[in-house]
Amino acid sequence: MPKGIGSENPDNSENIVSVDLGDRSYNIHVGSNLLERAGEYIALAAPGARLAIITDTNVGPLHLATLTDSLDCAGIGWLAIEVPAGEKTKCFEQFHQVVEKVLAARLERGDAIVALGGGVVGDLAGFVAGVIRRGMKFIQLPTSLLAQVDSSVGGKTGINSPHGKNLIGVFHQPELVLADTGVLNTLSPREFRAGYAEVAKYGLIDRPNFFTWLEENWPEIERGGPARAEAIAESCRAKAAVVAADEREHGCRALLNLGHTFGHALEGATNYDSTRLVHGEGVAIGMVLAYKFSNRLNLAGPEAAERVIRHLKTVGLPTSISEIPGDVPPAEKLLEYIAQDKKVTKGELNFILTNGIGQSFIANNIATSQVLSFLKEEHPS
Amino acid sequence: MPKGIGSENPDNSENIVSVDLGDRSYNIHVGSNLLERAGEYIALAAPGARLAIITDTNVGPLHLATLTDSLDCAGIGWLAIEVPAGEKTKCFEQFHQVVEKVLAARLERGDAIVALGGGVVGDLAGFVAGVIRRGMKFIQLPTSLLAQVDSSVGGKTGINSPHGKNLIGVFHQPELVLADTGVLNTLSPREFRAGYAEVAKYGLIDRPNFFTWLEENWPEIERGGPARAEAIAESCRAKAAVVAADEREHGCRALLNLGHTFGHALEGATNYDSTRLVHGEGVAIGMVLAYKFSNRLNLAGPEAAERVIRHLKTVGLPTSISEIPGDVPPAEKLLEYIAQDKKVTKGELNFILTNGIGQSFIANNIATSQVLSFLKEEHPS
Numbered sequence: 001m002p003k004g005i006g007s008e009n010p011d012n013s014e015n016i017v018s019v020d021l022g023d024r025s026y027n028i029h030v031g032s033n034l035l036e037r038a039g040e041y042i043a044l045a046a047p048g049a050r051l052a053i054i055t056d057t058n059v060g061p062l063h064l065a066t067l068t069d070s071l072d073c074a075g076i077g078w079l080a081i082e083v084p085a086g087e088k089t090k091c092f093e094q095f096h097q098v099v100e101k102v103l104a105a106r107l108e109r110g111d112a113i114v115a116l117g118g119g120v121v122g123d124l125a126g127f128v129a130g131v132i133r134r135g136m137k138f139i140q141l142p143t144s145l146l147a148q149v150d151s152s153v154g155g156k157t158g159i160n161s162p163h164g165k166n167l168i169g170v171f172h173q174p175e176l177v178l179a180d181t182g183v184l185n186t187l188s189p190r191e192f193r194a195g196y197a198e199v200a201k202y203g204l205i206d207r208p209n210f211f212t213w214l215e216e217n218w219p220e221i222e223r224g225g226p227a228r229a230e231a232i233a234e235s236c237r238a239k240a241a242v243v244a245a246d247e248r249e250h251g252c253r254a255l256l257n258l259g260h261t262f263g264h265a266l267e268g269a270t271n272y273d274s275t276r277l278v279h280g281e282g283v284a285i286g287m288v289l290a291y292k293f294s295n296r297l298n299l300a301g302p303e304a305a306e307r308v309i310r311h312l313k314t315v316g317l318p319t320s321i322s323e324i325p326g327d328v329p330p331a332e333k334l335l336e337y338i339a340q341d342k343k344v345t346k347g348e349l350n351f352i353l354t355n356g357i358g359q360s361f362i363a364n365n366i367a368t369s370q371v372l373s374f375l376k377e378e379h380p381s
Numbered sequence: 382m383p384k385g386i387g388s389e390n391p392d393n394s395e396n397i398v399s400v401d402l403g404d405r406s407y408n409i410h411v412g413s414n415l416l417e418r419a420g421e422y423i424a425l426a427a428p429g430a431r432l433a434i435i436t437d438t439n440v441g442p443l444h445l446a447t448l449t450d451s452l453d454c455a456g457i458g459w460l461a462i463e464v465p466a467g468e469k470t471k472c473f474e475q476f477h478q479v480v481e482k483v484l485a486a487r488l489e490r491g492d493a494i495v496a497l498g499g500g501v502v503g504d505l506a507g508f509v510a511g512v513i514r515r516g517m518k519f520i521q522l523p524t525s526l527l528a529q530v531d532s533s534v535g536g537k538t539g540i541n542s543p544h545g546k547n548l549i550g551v552f553h554q555p556e557l558v559l560a561d562t563g564v565l566n567t568l569s570p571r572e573f574r575a576g577y578a579e580v581a582k583y584g585l586i587d588r589p590n591f592f593t594w595l596e597e598n599w600p601e602i603e604r605g606g607p608a609r610a611e612a613i614a615e616s617c618r619a620k621a622a623v624v625a626a627d628e629r630e631h632g633c634r635a636l637l638n639l640g641h642t643f644g645h646a647l648e649g650a651t652n653y654d655s656t657r658l659v660h661g662e663g664v665a666i667g668m669v670l671a672y673k674f675s676n677r678l679n680l681a682g683p684e685a686a687e688r689v690i691r692h693l694k695t696v697g698l699p700t701s702i703s704e705i706p707g708d709v710p711p712a713e714k715l716l717e718y719i720a721q722d723k724k725v726t727k728g729e730l731n732f733i734l735t736n737g738i739g740q741s742f743i744a745n746n747i748a749t750s751q752v753l754s755f756l757k758e759e760h761p762s
Contacts, residue, residue, distance in 0.1 A: 092480075096473050103544040106721065131512075134539065134550050135629070158515065163484040169515050170551055248516070340487065 015233035019153065019240040021247055024173045028153060028240070030233045034180040035066050038141060039074030045176035046112045046137050051078040052102045054125035055116040058085040059143050062186050067116055067141065078114075079105050087272045087279075089120050090159040092168070098128050102136075112137035112175070118144030118191075119151035119279065123169070126157030130172030140177040144187060145195025146280055148179040149202075149235035154243040154256075160272070164340045165264050171248055179236070181229045193316050194280025196221070197259075197287070199231050200315075202238035204287060204308065205255050208358030210234055215311050222315075254362050258352040259287030265337035266321065269329045276325050284317035285324075290360075293374050294353045304356045321379045331375035335368065396614035400534065400621040402628060405554040409534060409621070411614045415561040416447050419522060420455025426557035427493045427518050432459040433483045435506035436497040439466040440524050443567050448497055448522065459495075460486050468653045468660075470501050471540040473549070479509050483517075493518035493556065499525035499572075500532035500660065504550070507538030511553030521558040525568060526576025527661055529560040530583075530616035535624040535637075541653070545721045546645050552629055560617070562610045574697050575661025577602070578640075578668070580612050581696075583619035585668060585689065586636050589739030591615055596692050603696075635743050639733040640668030646718035647702065650710045657706050665698035666705075671741075674755050675734045685737045702760045712756035716749065 014031030029041065042051070051071065055064055060082045071078050081101050083089045102113065113136055115125035122140055129138035142152040158169020184192065199221075203211025220227040239256065246253040263279070263286030270276045291305035309319045321328055328334075338349065349368060354360040395412030410422065423432070432452065436445055441463045452459050462482050464470045483494065494517055496506035503521055510519035521533040539550020565573065580602075584592025601608040620637065627634040644660070644667030651657045672686035690700045702709055709715075719730065730749060735741040 092477050096477075099473075099549055100542060100544070103542050103548055106544075127512075131508075131539075131549050131551055133548060134537065134552055156515065158512075161481060161484050163481070163487075167484055167514060168480055168512050170512055171515055 015229060017233055017236040017240055019173075020244045021155075021173060024155075026173060026175055026177065028177040028179060028236045030148070030179045030181065030229055030236065032180065032182040032229075034178040035063060035141065035183060036070050038067050038178055039070035039072075039076055041176060041178055042071070042076060042112070042114075042139060043074050046110075046139065049076070049110060049112040049137055050107055051076060051112050051114050051139075052105060052107055053078055053080045053114045053116055054083065054098060054121055054128065055080060056083050056085040056089065056118075056121050059117040059121065063116060063143060063183060067114075083121065083124065085120075087120055087160070087274060090124055090166075092159060092161075095124060095127060095159050098124065099132060102128060102132055107132070107136065109133040109136055112139050114139045114141060115152075116141045116143065118142065118147045122147050122151050123157050123166070124159060126155070126172050126174070127159060127169050130157055130170040135172065138172055138174045140174045142177065142179055143183045145184055145192055145232070146198055147195075148181075148184075148232050149195065150198040150239065152177050152179070153236055153239045154253075155247065164337075165267060165272075179232060181224075181232060184228070185224060189316070191278070192222070194278045194284075196315055197280035197284040197312070197317055199235045200308075200311065201256075201258055201283065201287060202235050203358060204291075204354070205238070205258050205352075205360045206358055207234075207238060208356075210238070211311075211357055215314075218311070218315060252362070254350065255352055255360055258354075258360050259283040259285075259290055261338055261349075261351055262286035262289040265334050266324065266328070268337040268340075269334055270324060270326070281318050284312050285319060285321060288312065288319045289321075289374075289378060290352060291354055292378070293351070293371075294355070296374055297353065297370070300354050300356050300359075304354065307357060328379060330381035331372055331379055334375050334379065335372050338371065339368075396610060398614055398617040398621055400554075401625045402536075402554060405536075407554060407556055407558065409558040409560060409617045411529070411560045411562065411610055411617065413561065413563040413610075415559040416444060416522065416564060417451050419448050419559055420451035420453075420457055422557060422559055423452070423457060423493070423495075423520060424455050427491075427520065430457070430491060430493040430518055431488055432457060432493050432495050432520075433486060433488055434459055434461045434495045434497050435464065435479060435502055435509065436461060437464050437466040437470065437499075437502050440498040440502065444497060444524060444564060448495075464502065464505065466501075468501055468541070468655060471505055471547075473540060473542075476505060476508060476540050479505065480513060483509060483513055488513070488517065490514040490517055493520050495520045495522060496533075497522045497524065499523065499528045503528050503532050504538050504547070505540060507536070507553050507555070508540060508550050511538055511551040516553065519553055519555045521555045523558065523560055524564045526565055526573055526613070527579055528576075529562075529565075529613050530576065531579040531620065533558050533560070534617055534620045535634075536628065545718075546648060546653075560613060562605075562613060565609070566605065570697070572659070573603070575659045575665075577696055578661040578665040578693070578698055580616045581689075581692065582637075582639055582664065582668060583616050584739060585672075585735070586619070586639050586733075586741045587739055588615075588619060589737075591619070592692075592738055596695075599692075599696060633743070635731065636733055636741055639735075639741050640664040640666075640671050642719055642730075642732055643667035643670040646715045647705065647709070649718040649721075650715055651705060651707070662699050665693050666700060666702060669693065669700045670702075670755075670759060671733060672735055673759070674732070674752075675736070677755055678734065678751070681735050681737050681740075685735065688738060709760065711762035712753055712760055715756050715760065716753050719752065720749075 113129035140152040155173035263282035494510035536554035644663035
């Protein structure tokens with residue numbers, strides 16, 4: 001906790017997770033009411049900086065005033081740039097517009113871009129921060145569960161291309177992340193569940209005890225008790241550990257893609273239409289498919305996939321392609337989406353597979369034919 | 382020299398300059414006939430990579446076939462993307478188009494972007510390489526003197542904004558730079574002289590003996606004798622030393638901007654119209670202005686500026702604003718361009734000033750009023 005902050009407020013419990021990246025290290029603060037004290041934190045993390053706050057048409061009306069009141073109190077100058085809510089905002093046009101708006105405001109290299117929103121806003125704003133004057137300061141104020149446990153941690157930024165998701169971007173680490181658990185109460189149940197898919201993922205990658213704890217504590221996590229903050233902090237710790245070991249995804253960081261190769265393909269196949277499928281739902285189905293595919297390859301027993309399905313069903317997440325509303329393209333087309341996904345090296349397919357709950361690993365050289373016949377079974381046309 | 386290369390060709394002298402940046406270190410090879418052997422070098426620096434060659438409408442017809450013949454010999458797959466020649470190509474639209482073309486060709490993270498051209502092509506191609514899949518491999522084959530001694534060394538990439546030059550980009554280091562001194566024979570004398578302004582700059586920053594050597598050897602450098610390759614290699618060594626000490630321009634790297642604050646303002650004020658002023662000409666005038674301004678501030682004697690003017694005149698470079706054809710906006714407007722230049726911190730003007738030949742230093746907190754009255758004297762309206 002920064003010196004002087006929260007000292008008059010001993011009940012205000014707060015978890016701090018450090019992301020250890022040498023001279024690019026930073027802290028993630030997880031707790032309630034952080035947004036209304038953001039000015040104090042930002043004044044310490046980026047002294048003297050002026051801010052360009054990027055937010056969207058959903059989050060701005062809910063939370064921007066809380067943030068700017070706090071900034072005004074702390075004497076920090078700011079301007080706000082609102083972008084349309086939704087995945088389609090992660091496009092070249094929005095990226096260009098926001099960059100030029102920040103330049104028009106004459107922000108300098110020591111000033112900061114602030115992302116106030118979910119994963120879309122964070123990915124776009126981080127990319128903007130990464131390219132203006134070859135790198136401005138960047139601060140993440142994630143307002144969705146997905147952003148708090150995943151996209152705000154680790155420095156990946158970017159936008160989508162017609163050729164695939166997140167294909168254009170940079171690695172750009174923030175100076176500070178404030179994960180305010182209170183703002184999650186404004187999420188729809190569907191959004192909250194979608195973010196939770198990434199929480200469950202950390203258990204399924206390499207933390208079997210965490211997965212068991214999640215199975216036991218889901219009701220309290222959903223209700224918003226202390227277990228929610230603990231689940232978020234543990235997720236951040238899990239991600240921070242992987243990122244510290246492999247910042248630029250040359251090796252083990254790929255583990256974080258558990259469920260994402262199938263998931264991204266399903267998002268692409270449904271044209272990123274969030275009325276049909278949001279990212280976390282794609283990941284939920286993708287994790288089930290990764291566990292089932294591992295079983296088919298005799299890497300894991302059937303009970304592992306069954307346990308994943310059981311927990312995700314309890315949470316209310318989809319666990320099969322057939323649950324996606326509307327037509328989903330045939331298996332051959334899904335395979336094309338997978339092949340264009342960026343987790344491909346020299347034309348061979350890479351997958352995150354598993355030997356059981358919390359025993360995932362990176363598999364290279366998976367044969368296209370095996371994936372195709374598995375997908376045909378899971379998704380008969 | 383890579384193992385096996387040039388061994389049958391003992392007369393083929395080649396300078397190798399290492400840029401020491403830890404795990405991002407790379408070599409710059411300076412010599413003749415490097416382009417026709419590029420395939421061998423690239424096979425060693427980026428084994429197995431497919432290439433997207435970015436070139437322009439001037440350079441492509443002259444040199445692309447030499448390069449691709451060499452790649453075909455080495456069994457390296459490639460596609461070529463040609464952009465219009467000229468500074469206006471460093472814009473968001475071209476950037477977007479090239480990115481999508483590379484993605485359409487399904488190049489992967491381990492594949493490489495190759496810049497075959499001058500500074501414009503290198504800056505654009507490097508930025509493209511820096512953002513596709515959050516960073517592809519990058520190889521520089523600079524074909525102008527300016528690119529060989531300056532823009533291809535050090536990892537700065539980017540494009541221009543209506544708000545200023547090079548305001549959008551990333552730091553992205555190449556794997557390999559091949560500076561083929563033979564291709565410089567295809568440059569116009571004006572282009573060659575403009576590139577030479579950056580060569581002289583290294584002497585004027587902190588290598589007074591190099592500047593004296595340049596004064597003595599200019600005729601041979603112009604003619605294309607061994608002094609030309611030596612001038613290029615020494616320039617690369619000078620730049621590599623500064624970049625190794627300060628990769629991301631937090632400190633001494635700013636010295637490389639000697640002449641550039643005034644120079645960029647003049648480029649902006651002439652709307653980047655290369656028929657009126659090219660970058661190196663702006664830098665030449667800018668260096669003279671920096672030396673004269675230093676004299677006006679009693680930091681350097683008048684003889685230093687006089688010596689700079691004498692040498693640049695011998696070379697055939699412009700040394701005053703009045704030599705720029707057409708109307709140049711008044712001093713007040715030039716100051717606005719300076720203020721929007723990225724070498725500004727917290728609204729105060731930073732300049733590279735000097736105590737004499739080869740004795741430059743970074744000056745902060747230069748008062749706007751001093752700059753304005755100096756500009757009014759140099760450029761009465």
